[in-house]
Each structure stands twice: as structure tokens, then as C-alpha cells.
Amino acid sequence: MSNTDPKLxxxxxxxxxxxxxxxxxxxxxxxxVYRDALPPCNNACPAGENIQGWLYHAEEGxxxxxxNVLVQDNPMPAIMGRVCYHPCExxxxxxxxxxxxxxxxxxxxxxxxALKQGWMPEATHADTGKRVLVVGAGPSGLSAAYHLRRLxxxxxxREAGPMAGGMMRFGIPKYRLPRDILDGEIxxxxxxxxxxxxxxKVEDIPAAFESEGFDAVFIAVGAHLAKRIDIPAHAAxxxxxxxxxxxxxxxxxxxxxxxxxxIVYGGGNxxxxxxxxxxxLGAEEAMIVYRRSRTEMPAHDFEATxxxxxxxxxxxxxxxxxxxxxxxxxxxxxIDANGRPQATGEFxxxxxxxxxxxxxxxxxxSFLQSVPGVKIARDGVVDVDEHMMTGYTGLFAGxxxxxxxxxxxxxxxxxxxxxxxxxxWLKGQTYVKPAKHPLAAFDKLNTWYYxxxxxxxxxxxxxxxxxxxxxxxxxxxxxxxALFEARRCLSCGNCFECDNCYxxxxxNAVKKLGPGKRFEFLYDFCKGCxxxxxxxxxxxxxxxxxxx
Amino acid sequence: MTEHPSQSVKFYQTGTHTxxxxxxxxxxxxxxxxxxxxxxxxxxxxxxxxxxxxLGARYALxxxxxxxxxxxxxxxxTGCLEVFTTPYPETSWQLPWLHSLFGNAPAVATGVAAAFRxxxxxxxxxxxxxxxxxxxxxxxxxxxxxxERNDDVLYICYDNEAYMNTGVQRSSATPPFxxxxxxxxIGEAPGNVFGTGKNLPLIAMAHNIPYVATASVAxxxxxxxxxxxxxxxxGARYIHILVPCPxxxxxxxxxxxxxxxxxxxxxxxxxxxxxxxEVTQVSKIRRRVMAEDYLKVQKRFAHLFRKEGKxxxxxxxxxxxxxxxxxxxxxxxxxxxx
Ligand SMILES: Cc1cc2nc3c(=O)[nH]c(=O)nc-3n(C[C@H](O)[C@H](O)[C@H](O)COP(=O)(O)OP(=O)(O)OC[C@H]3O[C@@H](n4cnc5c(N)ncnc54)[C@H](O)[C@@H]3O)c2cc1C
Ligand code: SF4
Numbered sequence: 001m002s003n004t005d006p007k008l009x010x011x012x013x014x015x016x017x018x019x020x021x022x023x024x025x026x027x028x029x030x031x032x033v034y035r036d037a038l039p040p041c042n043n044a045c046p047a048g049e050n051i052q053g054w055l056y057h058a059e060e061g062x063x064x065x066x067x068n069v070l071v072q073d074n075p076m077p078a079i080m081g082r083v084c085y086h087p088c089e090x091x092x093x094x095x096x097x098x099x100x101x102x103x104x105x106x107x108x109x110x111x112x113x114a115l116k117q118g119w120m121p122e123a124t125h126a127d128t129g130k131r132v133l134v135v136g137a138g139p140s141g142l143s144a145a146y147h148l149r150r151l152x153x154x155x156x157x158r159e160a161g162p163m164a165g166g167m168m169r170f171g172i173p174k175y176r177l178p179r180d181i182l183d184g185e186i187x188x189x190x191x192x193x194x195x196x197x198x199x200x201k202v203e204d205i206p207a208a209f210e211s212e213g214f215d216a217v218f219i220a221v222g223a224h225l226a227k228r229i230d231i232p233a234h235a236a237x238x239x240x241x242x243x244x245x246x247x248x249x250x251x252x253x254x255x256x257x258x259x260x261x262x263i264v265y266g267g268g269n270x271x272x273x274x275x276x277x278x279x280x281l282g283a284e285e286a287m288i289v290y291r292r293s294r295t296e297m298p299a300h301d302f303e304a305t306x307x308x309x310x311x312x313x314x315x316x317x318x319x320x321x322x323x324x325x326x327x328x329x330x331x332x333x334x335i336d337a338n339g340r341p342q343a344t345g346e347f348x349x350x351x352x353x354x355x356x357x358x359x360x361x362x363x364x365x366s367f368l369q370s371v372p373g374v375k376i377a378r379d380g381v382v383d384v385d386e387h388m389m390t391g392y393t394g395l396f397a398g399x400x401x402x403x404x405x406x407x408x409x410x411x412x413x414x415x416x417x418x419x420x421x422x423x424x425w426l427k428g429q430t431y432v433k434p435a436k437h438p439l440a441a442f443d444k445l446n447t448w449y450y451x452x453x454x455x456x457x458x459x460x461x462x463x464x465x466x467x468x469x470x471x472x473x474x475x476x477x478x479x480x481x482a483l484f485e486a487r488r489c490l491s492c493g494n495c496f497e498c499d500n501c502y503x504x505x506x507x508n509a510v511k512k513l514g515p516g517k518r519f520e521f522l523y524d525f526c527k528g529c530x531x532x533x534x535x536x537x538x539x540x541x542x543x544x545x546x547x548x
Numbered sequence: 549m550t551e552h553p554s555q556s557v558k559f560y561q562t563g564t565h566t567x568x569x570x571x572x573x574x575x576x577x578x579x580x581x582x583x584x585x586x587x588x589x590x591x592x593x594x595x596x597x598x599x600x601x602x603l604g605a606r607y608a609l610x611x612x613x614x615x616x617x618x619x620x621x622x623x624x625x626t627g628c629l630e631v632f633t634t635p636y637p638e639t640s641w642q643l644p645w646l647h648s649l650f651g652n653a654p655a656v657a658t659g660v661a662a663a664f665r666x667x668x669x670x671x672x673x674x675x676x677x678x679x680x681x682x683x684x685x686x687x688x689x690x691x692x693x694x695x696e697r698n699d700d701v702l703y704i705c706y707d708n709e710a711y712m713n714t715g716v717q718r719s720s721a722t723p724p725f726x727x728x729x730x731x732x733x734i735g736e737a738p739g740n741v742f743g744t745g746k747n748l749p750l751i752a753m754a755h756n757i758p759y760v761a762t763a764s765v766a767x768x769x770x771x772x773x774x775x776x777x778x779x780x781x782x783g784a785r786y787i788h789i790l791v792p793c794p795x796x797x798x799x800x801x802x803x804x805x806x807x808x809x810x811x812x813x814x815x816x817x818x819x820x821x822x823x824x825x826e827v828t829q830v831s832k833i834r835r836r837v838m839a840e841d842y843l844k845v846q847k848r849f850a851h852l853f854r855k856e857g858k859x860x861x862x863x864x865x866x867x868x869x870x871x872x873x874x875x876x877x878x879x880x881x882x883x884x885x886x
Pocket of ligand 1: 083084135136137138141155157160161164165167172173200201202206220221222223246269270386398399401407408
């Protein structure tokens with residue numbers, strides 16, 4: 001390539017060539033690869049939501065697309081955004097930076113938006129001709145019905161009560177879950193193509209298969225039998241159980257009269273809700289007596305805090321020893337080294353007109369006693385295998401009635417899981433869950449790149465209205481604040497196209513493929529310096545040893 | 549007027565910290581985020597893995613190319629940048645590019661600018677560039693002359709704090725205590741001598757030229773803003789860009805940007821702009837670190853962190869330099885400085 005062009009200046013004897021001929025990729029000992037990792041929020045969600053996936057669309061302001069991703073897993077976002085205890089937020093990586101993303105608040109916003117706009121989920125599968133019976137219209141049954149319908153099966157829900165919702169209606173009070181929201185999301189599931197039969201208590205499971213010809217049955221009857229204990233009483237005053245009180249709140253045409261001074265016995269969410277209800281019904285004194293301390297209580301800390309804010313008085317470390325009309329003798333307790341409460345022999349007295357027992361619920365398994373193969377575990381719940389099937393072939397179960405944490409979210413997750421197993425079983429197959437990606441841990445992130453943005457606080461109802469009405473306590477985020485909150489998501493472990501790798505490569509060895517298409521490494525030139533991986537905010541690039 | 553990027557867009561996921569951001573308006577994204585960037589130095593160059601200078605030069609020239617619609621000529625002093633991009637007959641340059649000698653880049657650039665003026669080509673703009681060796685030592689006289697005559701050239705110094713290309717020898721930009729081939733980490737006072745060297749941005753300001761700025765590879769938005777602003781002005785302009793050198797500094801090849809970030813966040817390398825000798829803008833420290841955090845990730849300072857114990861006194865001297873910068877340039881808000 002010597003220079004023969006007389007117009008070129010003296011001393012240039014070779015035409016310049018491009019350095020592209022020099023493939024510096026041969027220098028590499030480590031190579032960058034894009035990867036997708038599992039965000040901790042998704043990993044923690046009992047309903048298996050793709051939280052990061054729907055936040056991604058919400059960040060753009062594309063709320064309907066976000067909601068569509070959400071309802072692939074959970075048909076009740078407006079409910080869930082209100083009552084879920086959001087384990088996703090406890091796991092959220094952003095908590096180590098400032099505060100967790102308020103996933104629940106965005107979910108609630110999307111759920112409410114869907115109800116306002118009348119969005120419907122898309123049907124995904126053609127009809128299969130199979131018929132499935134769902135027993136119980138609580139969250140677990142509703143979720144199972146929805147997912148089975150999505151998978152193309154004909155679904156009938158039979159519910160013993162006069163209204164659907166289970167403990168979401170007969171447990172969780174209005175001030176936490178307004179009934180128009182509950183009704184709206186249930187109606188949407190029914191309109192999606194599910195048959196709901198109310199006031200139909202199912203007593204004979206084998207008959208559902210044999211005489212009615214259902215191909216499979218999913219039972220989710222919850223746990224409704226109030227646990228009781230005997231307290232020695234000289235002359236007992238009024239004693240109620242929490243589940244019935246909350247149930248009557250829904251069904252009784254007259255406002256309930258609970259008395260001027262109420263003691264609630266227990267330390268779970270039911271105890272908190274009953275005490276807060278008593279306060280709202282006008283009790284001057286609403287007290288909780290619980291035998292352990294705040295650290296050991298099964299209720300969540302914020303529930304106790306909200307109750308206390310409303311004037312509920314909690315007597316920690318007390319057991320009721322004796323009742324004499326309105327006088328309650330309580331014994332002080334101490335937590336021992338094993339975290340168990342031990343009696344101290346010290347007593348005091350409290351005055352109250354009514355005692356409400358909130359000591360938990362058992363499952364009513366009487367209608368299952370005669371079903372062959374169904375096993376009842378020792379604590380009264382029903383045994384299921386890893387496919388959620390009971391010992392009776394074709395009979396599946398989930399929610400509060402099987403061993404679980406007993407939350408709405410777990411119930412919804414069970415419904416989805418059971419639906420997939422039932423679907424596979426109806427096709428003579430086994431459902432295999434897609435393998436999980438490795439976890440996107442906090443130390444994989446380069447948090448320098450995220451803006452400082454503390455969590456937004458949802459508005460709360462003023463205290464007077466909280467003590468006197470059943471209006472919803474926690475308010476909504478509006479559109480702009482929900483958008484801000486969605487944009488706080490760090491996109492842990494999955495590329496969000498920030499262009500950092502494309503920008504920071506000193507060798508131009510990253511190709512940008514355009515919106516939604518991510519990037520590609522040009523291994524002919526990549527020297528393996530690792531800058532892209534180090535500067536990737538969300539940890540979506542791994543450096544792996546070069547094959548020798 | 550171009551708005552400094554740190555003042556805009558706070559609420560997006562990543563604000564203006566990342567190179568791009570799918571939610572950000574196109575005009576607010578960096579030149580580097582664009583598929584149309586000129587890639588002034590194309591692939592296949594022979595810079596070391598993780599070279600800060602290759603990165604800094606592409607950042608600067610790509611945004612100058614955008615600012616001038618591609619009507620740009622670059623004059624290069626001798627140094628790493630020249631050597632690794634042009635092992636004859638290969639070149640990585642995607643713009644007209646000239647190399648003459650180690651010391652004369654400012655003078656050559658002055659000549660190129662004069663030639664275009666004579667030809668009536670006001671649209672063609674000239675950049676001169678070099679490393680710290682050619683800028684602070686060998687070409688210092690030519691550069692001072694270029695400033696003093698207010699020639700219409702933007703001079704960019706890519707500062708990696710020593711002569712890296714010839715084997716890491718000390719320059720007048722080498723920081724105190726740094727080990728180089730000519731300032732070994734032995735004896736009573738290991739590494740470079742304290743109290744020597746030059747602060748070229750301040751010297752440039754003393755020439756009263758229209759624009760002086762410092763930048764680094766750790767803050768791309770800031771760097772592009774400064775280059776773009778400089779290209780919008782006429783006369784002598786100077787930008788001093790800190791470009792960590794994995795080889796000479798003994799830092800990991802994937803830590804180049806992180807090391808530059810530590811230099812800024814410790815206060816050791818203040819980011820500021822000055823017009824006609826007056827400081828007009830400073831970038832505040834966002835998450836302050838101590839000088840020690842910066843020193844300990846570089847092997848050239850390893851003798852300050854011996855197994856027998858850290859050299860507390862010397863580290864304190866460097867910390868005082870950082871503190872002095874923080875005060876002098878107001879790198880922190882009053883409350884956060886406490
Ligand atoms: C007061 C209270 C507050 C709570 N607060 C929360 C909260 O804030 N967040 C949270 O996540 N969880 C909360 N929970 C727990 C949550 O409500 C339950 O875990 C969840 O509702 C269980 O769902 P499920 O579908 O398994 O059963 P359920 O919700 O109990 O529904 C079972 C349904 O089956 C029906 N049924 C029963 N037997 C038959 C039969 N033989 N034939 C036909 N139908 C039948 C019942 O009438 C009922 O409608 C709370 C519970 C209570 C009691
Ligand atoms: S920051 Fe986003 S992706 Fe990461 S855990 Fe929190 S919600 Fe999930």
C-alpha cells in the first residue's frame with residue numbers, strides 16, 4: 001500500500017489504515033456477560049408477583065401495562081395494596097440506601113385506577129371443556145378461580161356465606177379495606193367468566209365429583225372456628241369471640257353494642273382490629289390484654305401503633321386469671337430466656353363490661369372427615385402435597401386451611417399455585433415451576449447512580465375521624481406521587497437501559513441495540529477491563545473467566 | 549446559557565448520574581448515550597485495559613464534535629494518547645488529527661486556528677490536547693503563550709499525574725507521596741516530594757483567559773457540559789480532565805471511574821469552572837469520603853499502608869490538602885461540611 005498519489009504530501013509512504021484491524025479482544029482474561037437476576041422483592045412475594053416488572057411500566061406512566069403485568073399473578077391489586085403486609089418491602093434493596101420502595105402504595109394506585117377505568121384482564125387460553133369446583137370465596141378461592149379461568153377451565157365457586165370475600169369481608173374491617181374496593185375486584189373476577197353461587201355450603205365432596213361431574217375440586221374454606229379457653233369465673237359478664245363480632249359488623253342491620261369498657265384478649269391482627277372496632281363503636285375504654293410483650297406479638301408493629309394512636313390501651317405481659325362480673329384479675333408475666341411467658345405471682349385488676357376473645361381460629365374440617373384419603377394434621381389443618389393436592393385424588397386445598405402463614409397474600413399465592421397444578425393434573429402432566437434466577441443482592445448494585453429520594457408518605461385520616469368512623473385510615477398516593485414512588489425502584493439485577501455500559505467502555509466495545517432491545521458486547525474489541533460491570537447500577541453484568 | 553446538569557432533573561430514578569436514562573428527555577441525555585456519537589477514538593486502539601485517558605478523550609471529543617457539527621480539528625502532543633491511537637500506519641481517530649512534537653501542541657494549534665481564520669472558515673474549530681507531561685512540563689511555555697495571546701483554541705489536558713507511556717516517571721502534576729519510577733517508595737521520604745508541582749487550572753486562571761474548567765471521567769454530564777460550553781466560546785480556553793491510569797496508579801482496571809469519583813468526593817480534585825480568572829461554578833461533594841479512601845485503592849500509595857501500620861502523618865497531610873480544597877472552593881454546603 002505504498003503511496004503513489006503525487007497530491008499527497010512528502011513523507012507519507014503508507015495510507016493510514018484503521019485500528020479496527022487490531023482485534024484487542026485477544027487481550028481478555030475475563031469477559032463481561034449480561035445477566036438477569038431475581039429482584040429481592042419478587043423473591044419475597046408470596047403471591048409470586050413480578051413486582052419489578054410492573055414497576056417498570058409504572059415508571060413510564062404506562063399504568064395499564066403495569067396493571068396487566070400485575071394481574072398475571074394477582075387478580076386483586078387494590079385489595080392487596082391495602083391489606084398485604086408487603087414482605088417485598090422488607091426485602092427491598094432500596095431500604096439499605098434510604099427507604100424501601102412503597103410497593104404497596106403503587107400497587108394500590110394501580111388497583112384503584114383499574115377499578116376507575118374498568119380495565120379487564122386479557123383471557124389467555126382457549127376453553128378446555130374441563131369443569132372445576134372451588135369451595136369458598138375467600139382470597140384463595142377467588143384467586144384459584146381466576147387463574148383456572150385464565151387457563152381455559154370452566155369454574156364454579158360455591159360459598160357458604162351470603163357474600164363473597166371470606167375474611168377480607170368478615171375479618172378485615174372497613175377502615176382498612178373499603179367495601180366498594182372489595183366488591184369491585186370480586187365483581188371483576190366474576191365478570192371474567194367465573195360462576196359464583198352464594199349461600200351454598202358444600203358438605204359432600206365426593207358427590208361433587210361423582211354426581212355433579214366436576215373434574216377437579218379446590219377447597220379453601222379458611223379457618224373460622226374461634227379458639228376458646230376457660231377462665232374461672234365467679235359470675236361472668238359478657239364474653240364474645242372476635243371472629244363473630246367482626247362477622248356481625250358486616251351482617252347486622254343495627255350497630256353493635258359492645259359496652260363502655262371492652263377487654264380484647266390476644267395479640268394478633270384480629271385482636272388489634274377488634275379493639276379498634278370497639279373504639280369506633282364508642283367504647284370509652286378499649287383495652288388489649290396480651291400475655292407476651294410487643295416483640296413477641298403476632299400482630300405487626302404498625303398495627304399496634306395504629307391501635308394505640310386511636311386510643312387503644314395495650315396491657316402487655318398479662319393473663320386473665322379470674323373474672324368476677326366486671327372485675328378482671330390479671331397476672332403479670334415475664335418473658336424467660338426461651339421467649340416464653342412465665343407467671344410472676346403478681347396480680348392486678350381491670351374493670352370491663354365485655355370480654356372479646358381473639359385467640360385465633362381453627363379450621364372446620366368436619367365436612368372432610370368422611371372424605372377418603374384426606375389427612376388432618378395435628379393442629380387441625382389439612383395436609384397437602386407439593387402439588388397442593390390432598391390425599392383424595394383430584395381434591396386440592398389452599399389458604400388458611402392448610403399449613404401457612406395465614407395472610408391474604410399467601411392465600412392468593414396458594415390459589416395461583418393450585419390453579420397451575422390443577423391445570424397440569426387435568427392434562428395428565430406435572431407442573432414444573434420455571435427455575436429462579438440467582439438473587440440480585442445489594443452488594444451487586446452500584447448505588448452511586450441512584451438519586452437520593454426518600455419514600456413518600458401516604459396521607460392518614462385525622463385522629464378524630466379514625467376514632468369515630470369506619471372511613472379508610474390510610475389514603476391514596478395521587479398520580480404524580482405514585483409515579484415518583486415507582487421511579488424509586490432500582491431495577492435490581494435487570495437492565496433498565498441507563499446506557500452506562502455503552503458510555504463507560506473505553507474501547508467502544510458495547511453496541512446499543514435501541515429502546516427495549518438492550519445492548520450487546522463486541523467481543524472482538526472488548527479487552528475485559530470490567531468497567532461496564534463495575535459501573536452498572538443494577539448489577540446486570542457479570543465478569544466470567546475467559547474459556548482457555 | 550447551558551444549564552449545569554446537577555441543577556436539573558432530580559426526581560427520575562437515576563437523575564442525571566447515569567449516561568442515559570430511558571425516562572429522560574433526549575436533549576437531557578449525554579452525547580455518549582447516543583448511537584450517533586462520533587466515537588472520536590474508535591476500537592482497536594492499544595490503550596491498557598480500563599484506560600481513563602482513552603475514555604476521557606472520547607468523552608471530550610465526542611461532545612466537541614456534537615457542539616461543532618463535526619467541524620473540528622485536533623492537535624495532539626506526544627504522549628500515551630498519541631502513541632496508543634496511532635501506531636503507524638493504523639489510526640483510531642475519526643476526525644482530522646495532527647501530531648508534531650511533545651512540547652509544541654499549543655503552538656501548532658494556534659497555527660491551525662490562524663490558517664482557518666485566513667481561509668475564512670470560522671466554522672472549523674480547533675482543539676489541542678495532551679497529557680500532564682506535555683502540558684505542565686514540556687509544552688508549558690507554548691501553552692502559556694497561547695493563553696496570553698488569547699488564541700482561539702480549546703486546550704484539554706488529560707491528567708494522569710505522570711509520564712505513563714515511557715514507564716511512569718514523575719511529572720510536575722504527580723501528587724505528593726506517589727510512587728513513580730523516579731520517585732521510589734524508599735528511604736525517609738518515600739514517593740514524590742511534598743510541596744512541589746503545579747496546579748495548572750489555577751495557573752491558567754491567572755492568565756485571565758475566557759474559560760477554565762476541571763472535569764473527570766467520573767462525572768460525564770459535567771464533563772460534556774463544560775466541553776460544550778467551551779466550544780460555544782472564542783479565545784483561549786482550558787479544560788483539565790482527571791483520567792486515572794490503572795497501570796501507573798496501581799488501581800484495578802475496572803476501578804478507573806471509581807478512583808476518579810473518590811478523588812472528587814474527597815475534595816482532592818475539585819470540579820469547578822472559572823471565567824476570566826473568577827470561579828463561577830463548583831460541583832458540590834455528594835457523598836463525602838476521606839482522603840484515605842482514595843489513597844488506599846492505589847498501589848502507588850501502598851507505602852502509606854504498610855503491614856506494620858499506616859503512615860498516619862502523611863495521610864493527614866493529604867487530608868489537609870482535601871480539607872483546604874473543600875474550604876477554598878466551597879465544595880460542601882455549610883451544614884453538611886460539619
Ligand atoms: C380480623 C382479621 C384481620 C386480618 N387482616 C389481614 C391483613 O391485614 N392482611 C392479610 O394479609 N391477612 C389478614 N388476615 C388474614 C386473612 O384474612 C386470611 O389469611 C385470608 O382471608 C385467608 O383466605 P382463605 O381464602 O384461605 O379463607 P377465608 O378468607 O377464610 O375464606 C374462606 C371462605 O370459605 C367459605 N366457606 C367455609 N366453609 C365452606 C363450605 N363448607 N362451603 C362453602 N364455603 C365455605 C367461608 O364462608 C369463606 O367465605 C386477617 C384475618 C382476620 C381474621
Ligand atoms: S428496588 Fe425495586 S427491584 Fe429492587 S427490591 Fe425494591 S422494588 Fe424490587
